[in-house]
């Protein structure tokens with residue numbers, strides 16, 4: 419059976435070693451500035467503000483007793499069981515088959531599969547079945563010193579009605595985030611694939627790719643944007659010159675723009691950053707287009723509202739990141755980026771193969787690791803020396819260590835809030851708590867929605883955690899160590 423990452427009753431008791439020195443000084447000038455700053459502070463959240471730089475300690479991920487000190491033994495056992503189960507490849511295969519099988523999609527069998535999924539995968543990887551439950555989960559996580567990324571778990575939409583329904587869900591998510599303690603929700607997440615019909619995203623991506631091949635190709639609907647491609651970007655998806663958008667498609671594009679602007683305006687009003695997730699390369703150019711054109715409108719001063727996502731497993735990602743940040747600097751907007759490795763690896767290989775091309779993903783996993791770390795270092799330097807923010811979304815311990823070392827060195831992420839680490843709900847809790855204990859801001863990515871709705875997300879998590887060498891290995895090892903210690907302590 420699964421346990422939520424940080425069960426409510428347990429997180430309530432979690433202890434954190436953050437020191438929160440008051441902002442005071444004996445020097446009159448400094449004291450006056452401090453007093454003014456304190457006056458301007460928003461109402462205090464349940465979470466203490468990030469500690470001043472001198473209270474930062476190094477990232478300690480070895481002390482399992484400290485990391486899990488307030489987690490009950492029964493919860494550790496349940497978490498261990500879930501993570502071990504997902505590490506057994508054949509078991510995951512059977513689970514994925516059961517979730518996808520048509521035989522099990524009707525009547526009593528379907529109810530049984532859904533009930534089992536809910537009590538296992540769903541409760542472990544998701545924040546609840548609706549926004550209210552997700553709000554409760556966010557409060558719990560926040561009590562533990564972490565923050566939450568509120569994720570309405572819808573994925574692809576195929577018509578305008580579906581897009582409108584999904585938009586209402588995203589708008590409601592912003593309302594829920596406003597009802598929670600101010601610092602507890604770090605970001606509201608949006609999937610452009612849920613507010614723009616998929617077929618249109620594919621068409622727009624084709625047209626954008628063709629314009630990259632032939633700059634004289636005019637796209638009348640295209641607004642100001644940052645660069646979406648680099649010279650090395652693969653364009654094989656678009657083999658022949660695409661037809662211009664039809665009137666109906668242009669109309670749907672306008673509707674999508676309106677939906678996105680409505681969401682952006684609500685985020686601006688609530689001062690809640692909006693983080694756009696990245697998908698597979700068939701539609702990613704259009705997603706980047708929407709992200710960048712909205713960022714140009716809404717990202718002001720040093721307050722990025724619209725954040726994009728860069729998937730560093732793609733060979734062209736570093737160049738694209740460089741070009742986009744350079745262009746953002748040139749037009750004077752602060753840009754926010756989330757860095758991930760990427761979750762559509764097998765799909766990308768299949769798509770490329772179907773066109774007779776090699777995968778757009780780095781040839782070796784080490785190349786992906788190097789690229790993630792290079793991009794992370796580049797963005798940390800960038801935000802340290804200028805405007806913008808970075809979210810490092812990773813479960814990789816080495817990447818976490820490298821990024822914290824760099825952040826200490828250049829003074830990012832301490833009091834300036836330009837750096838957020840993030841892990842998925844149900845994954846890499848040890849890293850989340852370790853980073854938080856070291857004084858960094860850390861978020862959990864917390865999807866919510868009915869079990870059936872979040873199924874594609876759950877299938878990706880099952881796939882990702884398959885195998886003994888999966889990301890959960892480090893947590894499994896630490897939990898086992900702590901359970902062993904507790905058993906010994908009880909016996910002797």
Ligand SMILES: Cc1cc2nc3c(=O)[nH]c(=O)nc-3n(C[C@H](O)[C@H](O)[C@H](O)COP(=O)(O)OP(=O)(O)OC[C@H]3O[C@@H](n4cnc5c(N)ncnc54)[C@H](O)[C@@H]3O)c2cc1C
Pocket residue numbers: 694695696697727729731758759760761762763779780781782783784786811812813814840841842862863882888889
């Ligand atoms: C907060 C958050 C938000 C996310 N948002 C998105 C999103 O918007 N879009 C998205 O696509 N993903 C997203 N992800 C998922 C992320 O891409 C996966 O978690 C990622 O695949 C695991 O990478 P990791 O950094 O945790 O590193 P690790 O745990 O080290 O993972 C390594 C994984 O990288 C993959 N990999 C990459 N390149 C290679 C290669 N060349 N050869 C072999 N394996 C390779 C493998 O699957 C391997 O398991 C998000 C993750 C988090 C934590």
